[in-house]
Amino acid sequence: MKIKNIALSILETLKSVAAIFCLLLLWEIAPRLQWVDPFFIPPLSSILVAFWHLILSGEWEKLALVSLKRVFIGYSISVVIALPLGFIIGWFKRCERILNPLLQALRQVNATTILPLFILMFGIGEVSKISIIAYSGIWSVFMNTINGVKNVDPLLIKCAKSLKLSNWQIFRKVAFPAALPSVFTGLRYGITIALLLLISAEMLGGTSGIGYAINNWQMLSKAEQMWSGILTMVIFGLVFNYSFIALEKRMSRWKEDAPRG
Amino acid sequence: MSGLTVARRLDWDEEESYFHSESDIKLRVDNVTKEFYVKGFGKAPDQTTVIALDGLTLEVKRGEFLVLLGPSGCGKTTLLDMFAGLSFPTSGSISIDGQPIKEPGLDRGIVFQQYALFPWLTTFENVEFVLANNNAPKKERVKKVKELIKMVGLEGFENHYPYQLSGGMKQRAAIARTLTFDPEILLMDEPFGALDSQIRELLQQELLHIRDQTGKSILFITHSIEEAVYLADRVAVLTARPGKIKQIIDVPISRRERLESEDIRSDPLFSETRHLLWTLLRDEMSKSQEIKEGKAHED
Numbered sequence: 001m002k003i004k005n006i007a008l009s010i011l012e013t014l015k016s017v018a019a020i021f022c023l024l025l026l027w028e029i030a031p032r033l034q035w036v037d038p039f040f041i042p043p044l045s046s047i048l049v050a051f052w053h054l055i056l057s058g059e060w061e062k063l064a065l066v067s068l069k070r071v072f073i074g075y076s077i078s079v080v081i082a083l084p085l086g087f088i089i090g091w092f093k094r095c096e097r098i099l100n101p102l103l104q105a106l107r108q109v110n111a112t113t114i115l116p117l118f119i120l121m122f123g124i125g126e127v128s129k130i131s132i133i134a135y136s137g138i139w140s141v142f143m144n145t146i147n148g149v150k151n152v153d154p155l156l157i158k159c160a161k162s163l164k165l166s167n168w169q170i171f172r173k174v175a176f177p178a179a180l181p182s183v184f185t186g187l188r189y190g191i192t193i194a195l196l197l198l199i200s201a202e203m204l205g206g207t208s209g210i211g212y213a214i215n216n217w218q219m220l221s222k223a224e225q226m227w228s229g230i231l232t233m234v235i236f237g238l239v240f241n242y243s244f245i246a247l248e249k250r251m252s253r254w255k256e257d258a259p260r261g
Numbered sequence: 262m263s264g265l266t267v268a269r270r271l272d273w274d275e276e277e278s279y280f281h282s283e284s285d286i287k288l289r290v291d292n293v294t295k296e297f298y299v300k301g302f303g304k305a306p307d308q309t310t311v312i313a314l315d316g317l318t319l320e321v322k323r324g325e326f327l328v329l330l331g332p333s334g335c336g337k338t339t340l341l342d343m344f345a346g347l348s349f350p351t352s353g354s355i356s357i358d359g360q361p362i363k364e365p366g367l368d369r370g371i372v373f374q375q376y377a378l379f380p381w382l383t384t385f386e387n388v389e390f391v392l393a394n395n396n397a398p399k400k401e402r403v404k405k406v407k408e409l410i411k412m413v414g415l416e417g418f419e420n421h422y423p424y425q426l427s428g429g430m431k432q433r434a435a436i437a438r439t440l441t442f443d444p445e446i447l448l449m450d451e452p453f454g455a456l457d458s459q460i461r462e463l464l465q466q467e468l469l470h471i472r473d474q475t476g477k478s479i480l481f482i483t484h485s486i487e488e489a490v491y492l493a494d495r496v497a498v499l500t501a502r503p504g505k506i507k508q509i510i511d512v513p514i515s516r517r518e519r520l521e522s523e524d525i526r527s528d529p530l531f532s533e534t535r536h537l538l539w540t541l542l543r544d545e546m547s548k549s550q551e552i553k554e555g556k557a558h559e560d
Contacts, residue, residue: 158377161345162365163367163391177381
């Protein structure tokens with residue numbers, strides 16, 4: 001019985017990684033059999049070898065740190081701006097009604113499209129990159145926080161009022177905890193978008209960082225290195241995403257179905 | 262905050278006096294009218310006035326269990342909001358111990374039909390909520406919360422979140438939360454309305470025991486005739502919208518009989534009272550139905 005269970009759980013795990021494994025296998029075989037041009041898509045093994053050399057030479061670390069620093073600073077700025085504003089605007093209904101149309105319009109402005117504007121204003125240095133990352137990260141944090149606060153079950157507010165809580169207490173003890181799951185969803189989307197904009201910003205006007213390096217390797221026809229850069233971003237994305245999902249789950253233990261990736 | 266006055270058992274011999282001393286009125290609703298202004302839209306842009314309550318007069322005596330029985334849409338929720346101090350009469354007054362209700366207060370304990378437990382708090386934390394909020398001393402409040410959780414039969418579920426509890430358990434937790442701050446009157450808005458009939462009967466019985474142990478005055482809103490007869494000392498039958506009192510009936514069954522009888526529902530007095538209420542309510546039901554259908558026509 002026990003062995004059967006273990007076998008079943010192994011089978012389940014295998015199933016969940018089967019698709020990824022097949023892709024990786026295809027990635028290895030297809031270039032070797034000349035199904036695709038190995039000049040553009042080299043076999044996985046040779047990419048991993050190049051990746052390993054990048055790590056050994058210390059070049060990868062340098063690039064990754066520059067990029068991570070930008071994301072960290074930019075994203076922190078967006079959180080610091082968006083969280084309090086989101087809570088305030090979500091809480092004050094009238095405020096939300098007046099500002100909502102404006103916010104809806106503003107968030108439609110694709111961050112990439114105004115990247116040239118940011119470069120024009122702040123040059124091609126760190127400031128323009130960090131500010132575009134901050135700008136892009138703000139929206140989902142902001143919108144999800146507003147929605148989280150706004151959509152608190154009115155019965156709970158009514159109940160809290162009848163229990164003689166002050167407005168501030170209702171905000172702190174009812175609206176805030178009720179909004180947390182939504183806030184964390186916003187934080188997760190925010191970091192995903194910040195990573196996207198990081199690469200765009202580095203490609204468009206950078207002399208350092210992973211995005212710049214990917215672009216540079218491409219121009220130097222170093223396909224293996226370029227793919228290493230792409231893989232790096234995939235790994236960053238996965239790590240951030242799953243850490244935030246873990247956080248989200250922790251914050252919504254009280255919910256029937258915890259959110260899934 | 263005063264300590265919990267558990268086991269203030271009503272003296273049965275005193276019971277009579279509870280209902281005859283006019284000076285001992287806990288809650289008084291005096292000629293209350295409540296109107297709402299509804300903004301028109303679409304084809305009927307005029308502002309209209311909806312009269313939810315029309316000259317309602319009612320008294321709940323100290324220690325009394327009064328049931329408000331009415332068809333749906335008779336303004337029950339409106340009335341409860343005013344008891345809670347969340348809205349105010351258009352005219353007339355509502356007072357507790359002679360003091361008009363001006364704001365929410367912990368002298369009234371409200372139990373909602375949909376429980377209104379905070380979903381991110383465990384059973385224990387939910388029951389503790391009001392005490393914690395008022396910074397009651399930790400040791401004292403833990404003791405009190407444990408006591409009440411035991412009283413409502415939720416031992417072993419202290420660390421469950423509301424979503425892990427059944428409807429009946431949620432309502433028990435909500436009742437326990439209300440009892441923590443020892444309100445003098447409980448205002449219950451169809452608290453068992455969402456429960457299946459077996460759990461419902463069980464909780465009705467337990468509510469009578471809790472009342473027996475705590476001596477609270479209770480105003481209980483329902484549209485179940487059976488529930489009204491089983492619980493009430495007096496039943497006030499409301500008319501369809503606009504709501505006012507149609508008639509007040511004394512239920513001729515003593516508290517002792519309810520608690521001690523195996524099956525009070527099969528008692529002839531029980532059936533008679535039920536039938537009486539049914540005849541009173543029947544006309545209002547059909548009126549309420551007409552109002553609804555009329556609305557459907559307008560739409």
